[in-house]
Every structure is written in C-alpha cells, then in structure tokens.
Amino acid sequence: MTTVRLIAPSGYPNDAAVAERGVAALEAQGCVVVNRECLSRQHQRFAGGELARLADLKQIGTGGGQEIAMAIRGGYGLTRLLDHIDFIDIGRRAQATDAIIVGHSDFTVFSLAYLAATGGVTFAGPHVCSDFGLETLDAFMVEHFWGILRSQTYALRVDGPQPKGCARSGRYAGTLWGGNLAMLCSLIGTPYLPDIRDGILFVEDINEHPYRVERMLLQLQQAGVLDAQQALVLGDFSGYRTTPYDAGYDFDAMRDYLAERLSIPVLTGLPFGHCPTKATLPIGAHAELDVDAAGFTLHLSGYPTLKA
Numbered sequence: 047m048t049t050v051r052l053i054a055p056s057g058y059p060n061d062a063a064v065a066e067r068g069v070a071a072l073e074a075q076g077c078v079v080v081n082r083e084c085l086s087r088q089h090q091r092f093a094g095g096e097l098a099r100l101a102d103l104k105q106i107g108t109g110g111g112q113e114i115a116m117a118i119r120g121g122y123g124l125t126r127l128l129d130h131i132d133f134i135d136i137g138r139r140a141q142a143t144d145a146i147i148v149g150h151s152d153f154t155v156f157s158l159a160y161l162a163a164t165g166g167v168t169f170a171g172p173h174v175c176s177d178f179g180l181e182t183l184d185a186f187m188v189e190h191f192w193g194i195l196r197s198q199t200y201a202l203r204v205d206g207p208q209p210k211g212c213a214r215s216g217r218y219a220g221t222l223w224g225g226n227l228a229m230l231c232s233l234i235g236t237p238y239l240p241d242i243r244d245g246i247l248f249v250e251d252i253n254e255h256p257y258r259v260e261r262m263l264l265q266l267q268q269a270g271v272l273d274a275q276q277a278l279v280l281g282d283f284s285g286y287r288t289t290p291y292d293a294g295y296d297f298d299a300m301r302d303y304l305a306e307r308l309s310i311p312v313l314t315g316l317p318f319g320h321c322p323t324k325a326t327l328p329i330g331a332h333a334e335l336d337v338d339a340a341g342f343t344l345h346l347s348g349y350p351t352l353k354a
Contacts, residue, residue, distance in 0.1 A: 048352060049113040050077045052174060053102040054084035054093035056152040057121020059175050062086075065118065068179030075192075077114075081105065085118060092123045100127055103156070106147060107139030112353050113146070114195075119175040120151025120226075128159055128238055137164035144350050146195060149173060151320065154225030159238035161223065161330045167349045169194075170225050170248075170318065171326035184322040191326045195352045202325050204315050205341040209298070212305040212312045215337050218276040222333035222346065224248040231262045234269050243274050246333045246344075250281030250319030256300040259283060263304055277311045277335055279342075282319025313342055 050072050059065035065085045072079055084102055087094030106115045137160065140147065147168040149156065157168040172178060172187055194200040223242050224230060227249040233239035251259060266272045280301065288296050305312040313335075318324045328349035336343045 048077045049109060049111065050079050051105060051109060051113045051115045052079060052081045052084050052118055053106070053115050053149075054087060054118045055099045055103055055127060055156065056093065056117065056123035057091060057119050058088040058093040059085055059119060061175075064175050064179040067181070068118075068174035068177070071178040071183060072174070075188075080109065080113075091121065093118065096126060096130070099123060100130055103127070103131055103136060106136050107143045107145040109143070112144045114352075115145060115147045117149030117153045117173055119173050120149070120153060122152055124152050124155045125232065128155065128236075131156070131159070133160050133163035136160070137166045140166060140350075144353065146350050146352070148326070150318075150324075151226050152229060154229040155233060155238065157225060157329045158223070158230065158233055158240055162238055162240035165330065167328050167330040169326050169328050169349070172324065176320075177322070177324070180322060184324075186317065186323045186325075190324075194326050194328070194346065194349075198351055199345070199347045202344040202346070203341065204313075204317065204343070206315045207340060208313055208315075208337070208342070209302065209305070212301065212314070213337050213342070214311045215339065218246060218311070218335040218337070220276045220333065221245040222248065222327060222331050222344070223329050224279075225250070225329065227251040227259065227262050228254065231265055234265065234271075240330075245275050246277050246279065246335050247272070247275045248279040248281055248316055248318065248327065250316075251283055252320035253285040254283065255286045255288070256283075256295065256297045259297070260300045260304065267308065273309050275310055277313060277337075278308065279313045279316045279335070281316040282321040282324075284319070284321060311337060313337065315341070
C-alpha cells in the first residue's frame with residue numbers, strides 16, 4: 047500500500063467535507079493517509095501557525111519508508127516560511143527514502159526553492175482538497191498522476207494545432223520547471239528562484255486578466271529568464287473576465303503579442319493549472335518537447351517513482 051503524508055504549508059480547507067472526501071478518495075485507491083490532523087488546523091487564513099506548518103515540511107521523508115507528501119491545498123503561506131525551511135535536510139531525507147513531493151499553486155514556491163537549493167525533483171500535481179476532494183474525480187487527473195509515479199519515463203501528448211507564429215516544429219530538450227506564474231514571479235531577485243538555462247518552462251494561473259499575465263511574462267523576459275529557455279508552455283489560464291474597455295484585447299491577443307517578442311516557441315493547451323483535468327509534471331526532471339503540426343508531446347524522465 048502507498049502511504050500519503052498530508053502536508054498543509056499554506057491555506058486551511060474551506061470545507062471540511064471536501065477534505066474528508068479527498069482523504070476517502072485516496073484511501074479508496076489503496077493509500078494509507080497519515081498526518082490527517084493538519085486538516086483541522088487553522089490560524090487566520092493559514093493551516094495553523096508557522097511552526098506547525100513548518101513541522102509538516104520537516105516530516106517529509108521521516109516515515110520510515112517511501113511516502114507521497116501531498117499538499118492539502120494552495121492559497122497563501124509558503125512565502126512566509128521560505129527563510130526557515132532547511133531544504134538541504136529535506137532533500138537529504140527525501141533522497142534517502144525516495145519520497146515523492148506533490149503540490150501546485152502556492153506550493154510552486156516550495157518546489158522552485160527546493161530545486162534551487164538541492165536540484166531535487168518535486169511534482170506539480172493534485173491536491174487533496176481541490177482534486178481528490180471533487181465529488182467526481184477527474185479520470186485524466188487520476189490516470190496521469192498514478193501513471194507518471196509508476197513509470198520511469200512518461201509521455202504526455204497534447205493534441206491541437208498551435209497558433210501561427212507561436213510554435214515552431216522541432217525537438218527542444220532541457221529541464222522542466224515552472225508552475226504558478228504569480229508565485230514564480232514573486233521569487234525573482236531572491237535566492238529561491240532556480241537558475242535554469244535552456245529549460246522547458248511551463249506556467250499557469252487563475253483569475254488573472256490577460257494584461258496581468260502579460261505583465262508577469264514580460265517581467266520574466268526583462269529579468270533574462272524567458273529568453274534563456276528552450277520553450278514556454280502555457281497551461282490553464284481561467285477565471286478572468288474581459289470588459290468592453292479591452293476592445294478585443296484577450297488572452298489570444300496577449301499570447302500572439304508575446305510570441306512576436308520572444309525568441310522561443312510559445313505553446314498553449316497544456317492540461318495543467320487550477321482545473322480538474324490536470325497532468326502531473328515533475329519540476330526539475332529532464333524533458334524532451336516534440337512540436338509538430340498537430341500539437342506537441344512532452345517526454346519526461348529523471349524523477350522519483352513509486353517502488354513496486
């Protein structure tokens with residue numbers, strides 16, 4: 047049986063029933079769920095005080111065997127903890143136990159800081175509440191979560207012709223990294239942003255108007271990050287609304303503008319973000335990106351997997 051250790055370094059569950067449903071879904075798939083007490087912690091908008099949330103992270107890799115450490119949800123809170131996290135110690139234990147660390151949204155700052163400090167791989171993937179806690183589990187999410195964790199290599203195919211001028215057919219290879227765009231940008235100028243050259247950068251966000259997405263991506267370009275990559279892959283950007291004032295400026299117009307400015311391909315349609323249908327992506331792993339007229343394929347390798 048697979049042990050899933052719950053960690054709550056950010057927000058608390060806003061619905062206890064959803065949290066319990068997430069735990070039940072994991073148990074129904076053959077998992078033993080530990081550290082359930084973190085589900086009931088609350089301090090202001092956080093899942094407990096800073097010491098309690100730090101303690102969750104310190105428990106990664108301490109269970110005596112291989113575990114999946116899974117964030118219960120995102121929200122906000124990890125930025126407060128960054129200066130107090132011993133990433134080297136966590137990385138040492140995680141490597142010794144082949145621990146698998148999973149989360150997205152606010153958890154992006156942990157994944158990127160962990161990569162910067164240790165070179166270790168974490169997974170941008172489902173949360174207990176927002177994914178396993180859904181009334182109906184998304185079949186794609188479940189398939190790709192367990193699929194990549196049980197395979198030493200994995201391929202993710204995305205069908206859909208790319209907008210003209212954005213993508214360029216060919217193969218691009220490098221370190222896969224990224225996550226939530228706002229959280230990634232919050233690390234610019236700090237020691238917690240990994241210095242990735244010739245990588246495959248993927249980003250997503252929610253409730254961000256296209257002009258705010260553009261502004262963050264331009265910040266990454268002006269900081270020298272984007273042009274140092276092999277490709278930029280856009281995931282789910284939903285939850286925003288345009289107004290008559292935008293006068294035709296929408297997400298597609300923003301994307302096309304960026305594609306004209308950037309020296310690298312800009313791909314769209316990656317099934318990842320604040321959406322039920324999400325792939326699980328290993329941050330820090332090796333990726334080979336094949337782009338063709340009908341879409342693109344990510345070939346992934348070099349990440350921890352579940353022991354048989």
